[in-house]
Amino acid sequence: MITKIRRQSKRILTPIAKFLAKLHITPNYITLFGLIFSLLYFFEMMLSNLIFSIIFLIISALMDALDGEVARILNKSSNLGSFLDSTLDRVEDTLYISSFIFINFPSVLVVLSVGFSLIISYIRAKADALGLKMEGRGIIERGERIIFVFIILLVYIIFSKEVSLYIFYLFLVLTLITVIQRFYVVYSALRK
Structure with missing residues (x-):
């Protein structure tokens, strides 16, 4: 589902990515900035500063969307960049979801959510390595999971735990x- 939205969002992301490319900011730096903002998100969650958490979550997710776009514009796609992006995405996913422990969500369920999220990504990576296309497969891909984290926090702030x-x-x-x-x-x- 988010894959379709991602295609539409390129109209917004591409100008930003072109601007970053003109500043000679490499895709790998953008990936690292995404990690830094996810760490800031996690830190703010520890302090129960949910507004700042949401802001850092949005920025981190934006960095994740921009690194690939800048790589395409600069024609700087590389195995190293792919490795960094994929690996740091898993670190970020872990930080995003595990932080629910700080708002007293049941720890066992938080751990299961982190585990299932990582398994989803692992299945895609393994399938891709075996030549099977997994993008767009499954009800809740990474983009939807980040949106869920955002919504959960927003609802927590506006309504209730x-x-x-x-x-x-x-x-x-x-x-x-x-x-x-x-x-x-x-x-x-x-099996076929």
Whole structure:
């Protein structure tokens, strides 16, 4: 689902990416900035500064969207950049979701959410290595997971912990469903 939105968002991202490219900011630096902002997000969550957490989450997610676009504009796609981006995305995912412990969400469920999210990404990476295309497969890809984190925090601030916890439960169920969906797709393809 987010893949379709991502295509539309290029109209906004491309001018920003072109500006960054003119400043000679490399895609790898943008990837590192994304990590730095995710660490700031995590730190603010530890301090229960949810407004700042949301701001840093948005900036970190924006960096993630921009690094690939700048790489395409500068024609600087590389194996190192791909490795950095993929690996640091997993670190960021872990920081985004595990921080729910600081707002007293059930720790076991937070751990499961982190685990399922990492498994979703692992299945895609392994499938890609086996020549199977996984982008767009599954109900909740990385972009949707980041949006869920944003919504959960926003609802926590505006409404209550209880309401945001229900959204978190939905998030957990959807990540599990996505693990099952992706596993089934890969398993079925490899059995043929």
